[in-house]
Amino acid sequence: MNKTKRIAILERLRENNPSPTTELNFNSPFELLIAVLLSAQATDVGVNKATHKLFAVANTPQAILDLGLEKVREYIKTIGLFNTKAVNVMKTCEILVNNYNGQVPENRDALESLPGVGRKTANVVLNTAFKWPTIAVDTHIFRVSNRTNLAPGKNVVEVEEKLLKVIPDEFKLDCHHWLILHGRYTCIARKPRCVSCIIEDLCEYKEKTN
Structure with a gap:
């Protein structure tokens, strides 16, 4: 895909959604970190259903630790892999309290060292909470980037590196949200909704749907 077409896609996505953000509910970097985890x-x-109840009673690392593992499990038991996630939440909170004065570090290596936090989660926190021009690549963004030919790659790391290389700086802060929302609601996995797609004429996907 050439630069002109790529910029046209980003301009349309920006015009359609000038101030995109995550659909996870949060009121602090810590709440965002836990929600993404x-x-x-x-x-x-x-x-959001689980954290609405959890954060109402505990929304700081120390409050989570005071709540205890069993109660945290109870609050998040409707979420997949809740047992493992509950343990990771507790371990993460312990590290935040002991090493970072209960604050979420604005540092990639520090974030990625937290239990249950990988590169994607770190990217989301840095981008959404701290306004870093990072692009977290999940399954939606991986699919959209490859399907449209915006930034094709064989794996999420390749796609992330390509996006960071070809996306102009003015779009980088919001690119993650535009692409994830586009993949979630329009360029869906089984059958993309090409007829209602605002970038259909710019997309280079060869098997567009009617």
Whole structure:
């Protein structure tokens, strides 16, 4: 895909959604970190239902530790892999309290060292909470980037590196949200909704649907 077409796609996505953000509910970097940690193999809707109740009683690392593992499990039991996630939440909170004065570090290596936090989660927190021009690549963004030919790659790391290389700086902060929302609601996995797609004429996908 050439630069002119790529910019045209980003301009349309920006015009359609000038101020995109995550669909996870949060009021602090810590709440966002926990929500993203819980979101692996789960829907944002499901995570929001659980964190709405959890954060009402405990929304800081120390408060989570005071709540205890069993009660944290009870609050998030509707989320997939909740047992493992509950343990990771507790371990993460312990590290935040002991090493970072209860604050979420604005540092990639520090974030990725937290239990249950990988590169994608770190990218989301850095981008959404701290306004870094990072692009977290999940299954939706991987699919959209390859399907449209915006930034094709064989794996999520390749796609991330390509996006960071070809996306102009003015679009980088919001690119993650535009692409994930586009993949979630329009360029869906089984059958993309090409007829209602605002970038259909710019997309280079060869098997467009009617």
